[in-house]
Amino acid sequence: MQRVLLSAASGGLFGAGLLVSGMTDTTKVQGWLDVFGAWDPTLAFVLGGAILPMLVAWQIANRRAAPALGGTFPSRPDPRLGHNLVLGSVLFGAGWGLVGLCPGPAIASISWGGTGGIVFLIAMVAGMVAAPPIRARVDRLAAA
Amino acid sequence: MSFIQPDWIWGLVGGLMIGSAAALFLLFNGRIMGASGIIGGLVDRSGLHDWAERGAFLAGLVVVPALMLPLYSVEVSTNITSNLAVVIAGGLLVGIGTRLANGCTSGHGVCGISRFSLRGIVATVFYLLAGGLSVVLFRHLLGVI
Numbered sequence: 241m242q243r244v245l246l247s248a249a250s251g252g253l254f255g256a257g258l259l260v261s262g263m264t265d266t267t268k269v270q271g272w273l274d275v276f277g278a279w280d281p282t283l284a285f286v287l288g289g290a291i292l293p294m295l296v297a298w299q300i301a302n303r304r305a306a307p308a309l310g311g312t313f314p315s316r317p318d319p320r321l322g323h324n325l326v327l328g329s330v331l332f333g334a335g336w337g338l339v340g341l342c343p344g345p346a347i348a349s350i351s352w353g354g355t356g357g358i359v360f361l362i363a364m365v366a367g368m369v370a371a372p373p374i375r376a377r378v379d380r381l382a383a384a
Numbered sequence: 385m386s387f388i389q390p391d392w393i394w395g396l397v398g399g400l401m402i403g404s405a406a407a408l409f410l411l412f413n414g415r416i417m418g419a420s421g422i423i424g425g426l427v428d429r430s431g432l433h434d435w436a437e438r439g440a441f442l443a444g445l446v447v448v449p450a451l452m453l454p455l456y457s458v459e460v461s462t463n464i465t466s467n468l469a470v471v472i473a474g475g476l477l478v479g480i481g482t483r484l485a486n487g488c489t490s491g492h493g494v495c496g497i498s499r500f501s502l503r504g505i506v507a508t509v510f511y512l513l514a515g516g517l518s519v520v521l522f523r524h525l526l527g528v529i
Contacts, residue, residue, distance in 0.1 A: 243412075248443060251405070253405035257398040257399065257405060261394055261398020262391055264460045264461075264462055265460075268391070270523070274520075277523065285395035287494070290494040291498045293407045294403050294407055312414055314416050321502070324486075326510055327484055328480070328485025329481065329492070330481070330511070330513075331484065332478055332482045333516075333518065335478035337515035337516065337522070339471055339474030341478070342478065342488050347446065348446060352449060353464060354464070356462065356465070356466070359471050360464070362475070363473075363474070363479065364476070365423070365479060366475070366476060367476040368427040368482075371483035
């Protein structure tokens with residue numbers, strides 16, 4: 241039960257941070273990606289500000305045997321990069337630039353995004369449903 | 385709220401809140417706070433064993449901003465394009481891409497870079513480059529957005 245409550249608190253703080261940072265506005269995201277247009281630096285401060293507490297958190301995690309509410313800390317990620325990491329990130333970036341929403345703000349936008357946000361979220365979930373067969377096909381192509 | 389302070393200060397404050405949320409999730413639950421992975425594990429059923437934690441996280445992500453909205457004197461403007469074909473194409477690309485790459489801005493960007501993970505850094509470089517190219521192509525060359 242504690243883990244569930246902590247999850248809700250973490251999600252809530254994430255959502256509050258998205259609202260406060262102005263990541264509700266898709267033109268801010270596109271403005272940051274638009275280095276040839278009217279460049280908007282806000283997102284760099286959001287990303288930089290978010291990395292700071294996590295730099296500390298990883299240092300604490302490295303010195304602890306286990307998380308406070310049980311379980312284990314995530315193992316070191318697989319150092320191999322792989323074609324799926326690159327291809328997936330390129331596809332994600334293309335969609336992110338196109339609309340200005342990434343998954344966190346897309347979910348949170350249920351509370352502020354109107355119809356556009358909901359349509360985006362439904363399409364995103366549909367893409368997630370379609371992803372495993374696409375991954376299998378990409379893997380076959382890569383192995384061939 | 386941007387009429388009091390410039391946008392970047394609110395960006396920094398909001399960013400610190402997002403990073404603190406990820407730090408709580410890591411230090412208490414031992415989990416990476418990646419939005420695409422949390423919802424994606426429910427969609428493809430790979431994360432059903434801890435569905436309650438995932439569901440609670442997603443509920444908090446939606447409910448807390450909704451409760452905060454009345455504090456804002458002006459309506460939050462999303463400026464999402466009214467072109468539904470663009471919205472749907474973008475959503476599909478984000479859904480497929482984040483599942484292939486196993487992460488998005490929060491997982492690879494916030495949690496990966498802070499751990500000096502090569503995968504997180506490489507993913508972030510590629511989605512930023514693709515995002516920049518996407519805006520150049522669809523805004524400046526094609527004029528769709």
